[in-house]
Amino acid sequence: MFNFKCRYTRARLNAFINRDLDLAARRLVGQHLDACDDCQVHYQRLRRSTHELERRLPQLGAPNKPRLNLIWTQIQQEIERPRPQEADEESLGWRSWLVLGALCLAMILPLWWQANNTMLAPLAQPAPLSAKVEETRVYLIHRRALHSYSTPSTPTASDHHLVAYLRNTPDPLLVRR
């Protein structure tokens, strides 16, 4: 039955086969393999295929000596050339500088445009009033208000017009005319 120990063991079978496990983990895996037939079968299969790969893969693509010599001749020609890679790096550098320049221009151009075109310049905030000026202004407003309450005012033409409108009576000014 596949349980936690099986899961633990199978996750470490490769390392167990390659002797990459520490002693404690190796002991746990070994004990479980002795006890579990399914994992033992799995282990045997993995061990065979691992050994098979270790034997077969180093033989895959065995090089051909004359071909390697030919490659060496070409490599020699390349490394004796006056560092074409530097040219590549320079061209890469040139491109990077171009991109950087474009970015800088993209950032600077709007600022320059704003500075030279007042229509696009942001509206200037009014400068804050100083405390003294503000105090004087409030004082004047209050004094004017107090004055209007304290002195009886003669009704003006606009007052008559308003009173007539509110009472739904003919406007005395119009009647007078």
Place this chain on the structure above:
Amino acid sequence: MNDSLHSAHSTDDTQYLIERAVQADQQAYAALYERYAAGLYRLCYSLLFQQQDAEDVVQEAFVYAFKNLRRFDPSRASFKTWLYTIAVSRCRNVHRRKRPPSMDIAQMSQLNLPAPQSEMPEAVLAQRAARDAIVTALGDLSARLREALVLRYGHGLSYREMAEVLGCPQKTAESRVRLAHKRLHSVLQPIGGEGLLEELLKIG
């Protein structure tokens, strides 16, 4: 070529050769090439399955490595893993350009495998079929899983070295190998994989 250069095989000797090569010593270049070319070609061929592509990548990788030897830092990686990293990166580029990868089974039969012990024609045929099947199965793996399998079993790299070459954490390299095993079995199963593996085991 200087024999003393070619007889050197340890890491220190490789470092000595690199120092000489940095000073534009042609013999050191040749010695480095002789030491690593065969392995690098096998790696590229196992990943690309095309002789011409593999040769191109070997050439590109060596030219790049030789021209950038000053950038090589032995404290970060061995020369072999550095070279393999360059080659694997180039192989990935080839894969990207030529997707899906075309596999040439005829060329794959140039494996230089040992002659079978059994002389029975049926056995020889069965063994050849088994070999082709395992190589085909390898070709059916995704590029990442094939890289893991080839580096691990074809070149005997440790998981730490694999992680350096593949540019991934060590745990990822381990899980790729495990997954590759699983895929290999699932690919071989429908074509009688267990029987084929058994057949392969009889060859040796």
